[in-house]
Amino acid sequence: EAQVTQNPRYLITVTGKKLTVTCSQNMNHEYMSWYRQDPGLGLRQIYYSMNVEVTDKGDVPEGYKVSRKEKRNFPLILESPSPNQTSLYFCATVRANVLTFGAGSRLTVL
Amino acid sequence: AQSVSQHNHHVILSEAASLELGCNYSYGGTVNLFWYVQYPGQHLQLLLKYFSGDPLVKGIKGFEAEFIKSKFSFNLRKPSVQWSDTAEYFCAIAPSGGSYIPTFGRGTSLIVHP
Numbered sequence: 001e002a003q004v005t006q007n008p009r010y011l012i013t014v015t016g017k018k019l020t021v022t023c024s025q026n027m028n029h030e031y032m033s034w035y036r037q038d039p040g041l042g043l044r045q046i047y048y049s050m051n052v053e054v055t056d057k058g059d060v061p062e063g064y065k066v067s068r069k070e071k072r073n074f075p076l077i078l079e080s081p082s083p084n085q086t087s088l089y090f091c092a093t094v095r096a097n098v099l100t101f102g103a104g105s106r107l108t109v110l
Numbered sequence: 111a112q113s114v115s116q117h118n119h120h121v122i123l124s125e126a127a128s129l130e131l132g133c134n135y136s137y138g139g140t141v142n143l144f145w146y147v148q149y150p151g152q153h154l155q156l157l158l159k160y161f162s163g164d165p166l167v168k169g170i171k172g173f174e175a176e177f178i179k180s181k182f183s184f185n186l187r188k189p190s191v192q193w194s195d196t197a198e199y200f201c202a203i204a205p206s207g208g209s210y211i212p213t214f215g216r217g218t219s220l221i222v223h224p
Contacts (some may be wrong), residue, residue, distance in 0.1 A: 009145065016160060025126060031211060033211050035214075040119070040216065040218035041216060042116075042200060042214050042215060042217040043200060043214040043217070044153075044214075045211065045213075046213050090153060090154065094211050094212075097142045097144070097159075097161075097204040097206075097210060097211075098144070098156060099146070099154070099156070099202075099211075099212060101153040101154045101155070103152075103153050104153050
């Protein structure tokens with residue numbers, strides 16, 4: 001079954017404590033992307049990757065890092081989380097412009 | 111750069127009412143168009159898409175959308191909504207002819223009362 005798997009699904013952390021949200025796909029898609037979803041703001045793209053070792057900033061990259069060392073994984077790294085990064089995060093793969101989303105990761109930064 | 115505008119942020123309907131959600135986009139070239147749906151507590155999933163051909167596109171669960179090129183619009187419609195259609199709906203576009211990642215509108219929250 002085609003899947004995009006994110007972990008953790010829920011996380012409460014404190015300001016400044018580094019965290020990583022993992023994303024893994026089993027569809028061998030080249031394109032992957034991270035979005036954050038906030039009430040009234042819809043989906044905003046954080047970073048995307050067109051292939052291994054190729055990443056680029058989306059609309060709201062500040063405070064985030066990503067890496068793409070292998071095709072199946074695209075982790076989102078928050079080096080020093082702040083409360084304004086409290087949000088619902090979605091990882092997605094893209095093929096022929098169509099997105100397949102993960103289940104989402106709800107992050108709360110206190 | 112492309113952008114997407116969804117006019118209705120919140121829509122409340124009774125069951126069996128007709129639905130139309132507006133979506134307009136801005137882009138200088140040819141686009142692919144999408145509607146995604148997010149049911150409460152779930153991730154987004156594709157409702158329907160338009161790449162080319164007949165501008166009236168039918169999707170899952172009785173939804174359809176019409177691409178009007180002259181108006182840069184891709185409105186979503188359903189003749190008779192059900193309580194289970196309560197969800198958030200997102201319009202998205204991507205430049206056609208390449209593997210571009212779509213740009214989303216801000217979403218429309220639809221509540222259907224039984």
